[in-house]
Amino acid sequence: MALITVIGASGRQGMAQVDQALKAGYDVRAISRQPDPFAGSKIKGADKVEIRPMDLYDNSTFAHALEDTDYVFYTHPLQARADRAVLVGELGKAAAEANVKRLVWNTSSWIPDKPGDPFTYAGNTQGINALWRSGCPGTVFGSVLFMDNLLTNWARPWIVNEGRYVYPHASHLEANWISLDDVAKFMLASLDRPDMEGAWLNIGGPERLKGPQVAGYLTEALGKDIKYDPCTPEEFGRYLVEAAGDSMPAEMRDEFAKGIQAFYEYNNEAPTKPFEVEMDHVYERFPELDGKLENLGDWTKRQDWGESNARPAFG
Numbered sequence: 263m264a265l266i267t268v269i270g271a272s273g274r275q276g277m278a279q280v281d282q283a284l285k286a287g288y289d290v291r292a293i294s295r296q297p298d299p300f301a302g303s304k305i306k307g308a309d310k311v312e313i314r315p316m317d318l319y320d321n322s323t324f325a326h327a328l329e330d331t332d333y334v335f336y337t338h339p340l341q342a343r344a345d346r347a348v349l350v351g352e353l354g355k356a357a358a359e360a361n362v363k364r365l366v367w368n369t370s371s372w373i374p375d376k377p378g379d380p381f382t383y384a385g386n387t388q389g390i391n392a393l394w395r396s397g398c399p400g401t402v403f404g405s406v407l408f409m410d411n412l413l414t415n416w417a418r419p420w421i422v423n424e425g426r427y428v429y430p431h432a433s434h435l436e437a438n439w440i441s442l443d444d445v446a447k448f449m450l451a452s453l454d455r456p457d458m459e460g461a462w463l464n465i466g467g468p469e470r471l472k473g474p475q476v477a478g479y480l481t482e483a484l485g486k487d488i489k490y491d492p493c494t495p496e497e498f499g500r501y502l503v504e505a506a507g508d509s510m511p512a513e514m515r516d517e518f519a520k521g522i523q524a525f526y527e528y529n530n531e532a533p534t535k536p537f538e539v540e541m542d543h544v545y546e547r548f549p550e551l552d553g554k555l556e557n558l559g560d561w562t563k564r565q566d567w568g569e570s571n572a573r574p575a576f577g
Contacts, residue, residue: 264332264363264453267291269316269353272299274410275337275368278442279449281305283335286450293327318342318349324356331357334365335449338389341510341518346385347392354396364459365400366449367393372536373404373464381525383536390462401452402462407537409441409467409561412480416505421484422567426491427477430498432530437537438466439476441556451548463547466539468555476558483562495526 266283270276271292277300283290284307291312292299300308316327318339328334334357338346350367357365369386377387386404393400411417412427420428431437448465452458469475477490493501499519503510510518529536545552 263287263289265289265291265330266333266335267293267328267331268335269293269318269327270337270339271311272296273337273339275370275408275442275445276335277303277305278410279335279337279368279446280308280311282443282446282450284308284311288450291327291331318353319344321352321356324353325360328356328360328362331360332363333453334362335368335446336365337368337370340370341506341514345388346382347388350389351392351396354393354398354400358397362398364453365393365398366452367400367402368445368449369402369404370408371404372406372534373402373462374534374536379534380528381521394460399459401449401455401458401460403445403448403452404462404464405440405445405448406464406466406539407437407439408445409439409556409558412562413565414505416501420491421480421488425486425488427473427480427488428491428493428501429473429476430493430495430526430530431473433473433492435530435537436470436472436535438468438470438539438541439558440465440467441561444551444555447551447554448548451551458547463544464539465544466537466541467557468541469557470538471558479559479562482559483565484567495523495530498526499523 266288268276268279268290271280272294280290280292291314293314293316295315299313314327317323336350336353338349342349354365371382371386373386374383377384390402412421420426444467473490473492477488480488499522502522503515503519
């Protein structure tokens with residue numbers, strides 16, 4: 263079977279990609295500097311995954327990591343120390359040299375129709391151009407907002423301990439929440455699609471939801487009342503920094519918090535509506551996934567909402 267190399271395999275998004283690739287019958291190589299990146303996970307077949315290290319900021323480590331790879335799955339790190347365009351462009355060059363058939367980049371955020379949008383969105387456009395110029399066949403997905411964010415230590419404790427869904431979404435904001443498993447399914451579905459080579463597509467889940475609707479699904483799943491209690495973007499920036507803990511260098515903390523604040527102020531009011539996805543267009547491109555994507559209600563019901571709050575901040 264073809265080999266998929268997953269970069270960032272020990273993170274939340276990478277784990278979902280590894281899990282779905284194994285279920286689809288692919289051989290999987292996990293790129294991680296952790297010797298046992300799946301410890302404690304429920305990934306069936308994780309013992310069959312090859313582990314190789316790679317430093318995303320050291321090009322000399324790329325060749326060994328990508329050796330004999332058919333496909334590469336890449337997710338940009340949230341706390342990256344280099345621009346999106348730089349990282350995906352350099353990775354694309356190495357993948358081209360390794361004769362990789364397709365590099366699939368999950369941007370973890372919306373892709374604008376034209377350059378110039380602020381925050382990560384402009385970086386996504388620049389990164390796509392860098393990938394096309396690298397010489398490696400590429401596909402890019404802009405996954406707009408993850409259901410799995412509700413399991414992190416900057417969202418879950420309030421839900422479980424205090425019965426509050428705390429998020430910086432204004433009451434009017436609508437979003438197509440998508441599960442990380444479904445993001446991985448899109449990535450896998452694109453591999454044998456010639457029309458998706460040199461293409462990008464924003465993707466989301468099947469429903470467009472406001473905050474009270476999210477709280478309603480959580481209420482059903484947990485069997486107790488969960489209230490929608492939006493925080494300000496400024497408060498959310500502080501929450502994320504606190505959640506990162508020692509993993510975030512002290513010199514980055516203020517800048518990161520202010521960046522998150524500005525990012526959500528934009529998302530709440532931008533006419534481009536970065537959290538909304540035209541799903542009719544998505545289903546036109548991927549008709550096999552129409553009716554197969556998980557809605558937030560079903561997703562919340564299959565999660566473990568037990569007492570433990572040991573959950574990841576990022577990844």
